[in-house]
Amino acid sequence: xxxxSPFNIVSVALGLAFLYLPIVILVIFSFNxxxxxxxxxxxxxxxxxELLHDDAMLAAASISLRVAVLSASAAxxxxxxxxxxxxxxxxxxxxxxxxxxxxxxxVMPEVITGLSLLLLFVAVNIDRGFWTxxxxxxxxxxxxxxxxVQARLIGFDRSLEEAAMDLGCPxxxxxxxxxxxxxxxxxxxxxxxxxxxxxxxxxxASFTTGPGATTLPIRIYxxxxxxxxxxxxxxxxxxxxxxxxATIIASLMTKRGAMRRERAAFAAQx
Amino acid sequence: MSIRQSWGARAVLxxxxxxxxxxxLAPFVIVLKISLSQTAVxxxxxxxxxxxxAGWAGLQDFVARLTADGYRLxxxxxIYLLSYLKSLQLAAVSTAILLIIGYPVAYGIARSPRGxxxxxxxxxxxxxxxxxxxxxxxxxxILQHDGLLNQVLLALHxxxxxxxxxxxxxxxxxxxxxxxxxxxxxxxxATIEKMDEVLLEAAxxxxxxxxxxxxxxxxxxxxPGVAAGVLLCFIPIVGxxxxxxxxxGSQTLMIGQxxxxxFFSNRDWPVASAIAVALLSLLLVPIVVYQRLQSRQLEGxx
Numbered sequence: 001x002x003x004x005s006p007f008n009i010v011s012v013a014l015g016l017a018f019l020y021l022p023i024v025i026l027v028i029f030s031f032n033x034x035x036x037x038x039x040x041x042x043x044x045x046x047x048x049x050e051l052l053h054d055d056a057m058l059a060a061a062s063i064s065l066r067v068a069v070l071s072a073s074a075a076x077x078x079x080x081x082x083x084x085x086x087x088x089x090x091x092x093x094x095x096x097x098x099x100x101x102x103x104x105x106x107v108m109p110e111v112i113t114g115l116s117l118l119l120l121f122v123a124v125n126i127d128r129g130f131w132t133x134x135x136x137x138x139x140x141x142x143x144x145x146x147x148x149v150q151a152r153l154i155g156f157d158r159s160l161e162e163a164a165m166d167l168g169c170p171x172x173x174x175x176x177x178x179x180x181x182x183x184x185x186x187x188x189x190x191x192x193x194x195x196x197x198x199x200x201x202x203x204x205a206s207f208t209t210g211p212g213a214t215t216l217p218i219r220i221y222x223x224x225x226x227x228x229x230x231x232x233x234x235x236x237x238x239x240x241x242x243x244x245x246a247t248i249i250a251s252l253m254t255k256r257g258a259m260r261r262e263r264a265a266f267a268a269q270x
Numbered sequence: 271m272s273i274r275q276s277w278g279a280r281a282v283l284x285x286x287x288x289x290x291x292x293x294x295l296a297p298f299v300i301v302l303k304i305s306l307s308q309t310a311v312x313x314x315x316x317x318x319x320x321x322x323x324a325g326w327a328g329l330q331d332f333v334a335r336l337t338a339d340g341y342r343l344x345x346x347x348x349i350y351l352l353s354y355l356k357s358l359q360l361a362a363v364s365t366a367i368l369l370i371i372g373y374p375v376a377y378g379i380a381r382s383p384r385g386x387x388x389x390x391x392x393x394x395x396x397x398x399x400x401x402x403x404x405x406x407x408x409x410x411x412i413l414q415h416d417g418l419l420n421q422v423l424l425a426l427h428x429x430x431x432x433x434x435x436x437x438x439x440x441x442x443x444x445x446x447x448x449x450x451x452x453x454x455x456x457x458x459x460a461t462i463e464k465m466d467e468v469l470l471e472a473a474x475x476x477x478x479x480x481x482x483x484x485x486x487x488x489x490x491x492x493x494p495g496v497a498a499g500v501l502l503c504f505i506p507i508v509g510x511x512x513x514x515x516x517x518x519g520s521q522t523l524m525i526g527q528x529x530x531x532x533f534f535s536n537r538d539w540p541v542a543s544a545i546a547v548a549l550l551s552l553l554l555v556p557i558v559v560y561q562r563l564q565s566r567q568l569e570g571x572x
Contacts, residue, residue, distance in 0.1 A: 020397070109506055196401075
């Protein structure tokens with residue numbers, strides 16, 4: 001018995017409208033011909049053209065992209081290892097400490113994480129810049145990867161692995177040929193999430209950055225503090241489009257993976 | 271099967287373990303140490319600096335020169351206490367509003383046709399994947415003096431003169447609720463969706479009205495989701511920096527901003543560290559509760 005009441009429809013619709021309206025307005029006004037952000041002066045691509053000539057903004061975007069790719073890749077490797085350790089290794093010594101360290105960064109206020117990492121870099125006397133941001137973002141985002149991959153590993157049918165091992169497949173090969181392909185959608189989704197979190201982070205990057213390593217959010221933030229500019233709307237629109245595309249691809253990948261799994265399960269039963 | 275024996279398996283555990291120990295745990299020890307130091311005009315701008323080359327005597331000297339001045343300053347100057355209280359107030363009210371708005375949305379999604387649910391969940395998650403900064407910035411567009419909200423309200427003759435929305439508690443609440451809504455909806459949806467609807471039918475058969483069944487059956491069963499959502503929002507909101515900084519004014523000074531100012535403007539690293547330690551100890555209980563919920567939920571999936 002499943003009835004969709006008008007109340008439910010209205011609350012979901014209002015909730016989604018609340019979530020999307022500001023972003024839609026932002027995107028529309030990035031195509032505004034008028035320099036005044038609040039007056040509509042017709043459609044125009046002027047701000048996107050202006051963006052192409054803003055070298056500082058482009059440099060910041062390039063740094064942000066490189067930081068995001070590197071840190072997301074490192075975070076995916078580390079986060080997947082952590083997930084495997086948490087799900088498959090049972091009770092090992094130091095498990096409580098390990099799982100605390102994995103879950104704490106998810107809710108830790110960013111000012112604390114940023115400050116503590118900066119003080120670490122100062123204490124060991126490392127020059128701050130590009131690489132310190134990469135390390136900081138890896139630390140922050142690997143925990144998100146762990147949670148995603150862990151959920152996938154827990155809901156995972158071990159009989160395929162056991163079958164392979166019974167047939168004499170060594171553990172490493174079993175992992176590479178059976179486990180890895182099956183959890184791959186979750187790993188890919190984890191990478192995407194790590195990538196977009198890194199691209200987005202202002203606070204931790206502000207603490208751990210150094211001369212010459214201004215990321216896109218740091219640049220946008222310094223502009224936003226001076227007031228709303230149509231050019232910022234344009235760069236924000238581009239970021240929204242990039243991240244939305246990545247998210248949709250990621251979810252399609254996980255869905256395809258899920259379908260394949262279901263088909264495999266079905267075939268196994270027949 | 272035990273994959274614990276092989277070296278490869280050991281590396282799988284050690285790699286993330288050592289990384290987190292080095293870049294998550296160790297930094298906190300350093301924060302604690304620097305919170306007990308003194309500001310100095312030097313590089314790095316604090317004293318004493320631990321000199322490992324001096325050995326045991328150096329360590330003794332180091333410990334002797336540690337001071338609680340940073341914490342004394344926190345206790346003596348009201349601005350710190352006030353910004354702590356303000357953070358707690360803003361976080362508590364925001365979380366309450368989030369629960370009131372998020373519950374009907376999560377409930378509505380959980381009761382929508384099965385085929386539609388993944389799409390609706392994705393629509394809720396999608397904004398969370400777009401930049402936090404952008405989402406806050408989008409609200410500046412709307413809330414500023416000649417922004418859309420005032421224009422719409424003027425056109426509808428609700429107000430006669432434009433109101434100043436920015437730099438107020440209201441703007442901060444709007445920003446918080448907007449940014450954290452997915453964090454509230456998702457855990458709520460997860461628990462409501464798992465609920466067996468037979469229970470509601472049983473309640474109806476026994477003469478319970480739909481409203482009473484909602485309060486007597488659905489709400490108590492969704493409490494774990496409520497707890498997860500509340501913690502997932504409350505803890506980061508207390509330390510929030512971007513939202514109050516961009517949408518709030520001088521009246522909405524939160525502890526995250528105080529820490530930021532001490533660090534970047536005043537360059538007082540010991541006081542910034544002391545604020546971080548105090549903030550962390552304030553949040554320690556909620557964080558531990560959240561972790562237990564998180565691991566229990568993941569174990570429960572097995």
